[in-house]
Amino acid sequence: MRNDRSGVVTRAVNRVKHWSVRARDRVRSLPVRASHRGQGPPLPPSRLMHLVAASEDVSWFLDGGKQASSSLRAILAKNGVTMESLGSILDFGCGAGRVLRHWENLQGPTLHGTDYNPTLIAWCQKNLPFVQFQHNELGGGLAYQDESFDLIYALSVFTHLDEPLQYFWIRELSRILRPGGYLFITTHGEHYLPQLASEEQERFRRGEIVVVGSRREGSNDCATFHPESYMRSTLATGLEVVDFVPEGALGNPRQDVFLLRKPQG
Ligand SMILES: C[S@@+](CC[C@H](N)C(=O)[O-])C[C@H]1O[C@@H](n2cnc3c(N)ncnc32)[C@H](O)[C@@H]1O
Structure with a gap:
């Protein structure tokens, strides 16, 4: 009984904390929203920003998206690939287009985005016409043909999937990649170890994937942690690991980056 009461109190306190953070973010974002008007695509409403970035801070939405696009470009360039040379790019789990908006002037590739949240996709369809x-x-499967894309990126998406969904999506994304095409994935790695309970840390250190909140997969309430060895030996086995950059996802700090490639032939 006492536990029930304390649980109710804790939940109430957390709700109040959550509301105050949202209120603070909203107030801070007002001048940035005003100064942004007329520059680039419109900004999503606060509740959509919160859904994908766990914050309604407009500056972070813009800067974080910019940093994500820059680090994606830089890691590809380090591996001899320029964005402009690609035929088609897919942002898997594109959210509110936080990263896609920064490709508006990209010359060359056709741009695609997909997400399981219909509200986010409806907003993107209306506001990001490029x-x-x-x-x-x-x-479920994607409606794209086999071997459609030269690059697929999934920023902070595998970080919210339970293990069966990880396997499903790595296979599905591999199906729609062209031979020689790239899959760029960000994950929660070593940096996040302190967030885990000691038993979970041990499992991570043994090279096991750790999923917290698996009943809410797809949402930010489900958090998945990937040891480097698990990615190399288990999840990404059908793909070449071209690069691994610990904490390299600058717009999704401080997630690790795996740059994978579908073998030719
Ligand atoms: C943390 S947000 C990141 C959004 C975006 N990639 C970014 O960096 O701004 C995770 C996104 O993945 C999407 N997502 C989660 N599971 C998905 C799935 N199975 N298929 C497509 N999208 C998914 C969520 O709807 C959400 O938009």
Whole structure:
């Protein structure tokens, strides 16, 4: 009984904390929203920003998206690939187009985005006309043909999937990649170890994937942690690991980056 009461109190306190953070973010974002008007695509409403970035801070939405696009470009360039040389790019789990908006002036590739949240896709379709969007199911196939894309990136998406969904999506994304095409994935690695309970840390150190909150997969309430060895030996086995950059996802700090490639032939 006492535990029930304290649980209710804790939940109430957390709700109040959450509201105050949202209120603070909203107030801080007002001048940035005003100064942004007329520059680039419109900004999503606060509740959509919160859904994808766990914050309504407009500056972070813009700067973080910019940093994500720059680090994606830089890691590809380090591996001999320029964005402009690609035929087609897919942002898997594109959210509110936080990263896609920064490709508006990219010359060359066709741009595509997909997400399982229909509200986010509806907003993107209306506001980012230079991208072709589709909605997908949490664990359903994509409507794209086999071997459609030269690059697929999934920023902070595998970080919210339970293990069966990880396997499903790595296979599905591999299916729609062209031979020689790249899959750029960000994950929670070593940096996040302190967030885990000691038993979970031990599992991570043994090279096991750790999923917290697996009943809410797809949402930010489900957090998944990937040891480097798990990615190399288990999840990404059908793909070449071209690069691994610990804490390299600058717009999704401080997630690790895996740059994978579908083998030729
Ligand atoms: C933390 S947000 C990141 C959004 C975006 N990639 C970014 O960096 O701004 C995670 C996104 O993944 C999407 N997502 C989660 N599971 C998905 C799935 N199975 N298929 C498509 N999108 C998914 C969520 O709807 C959400 O938009």
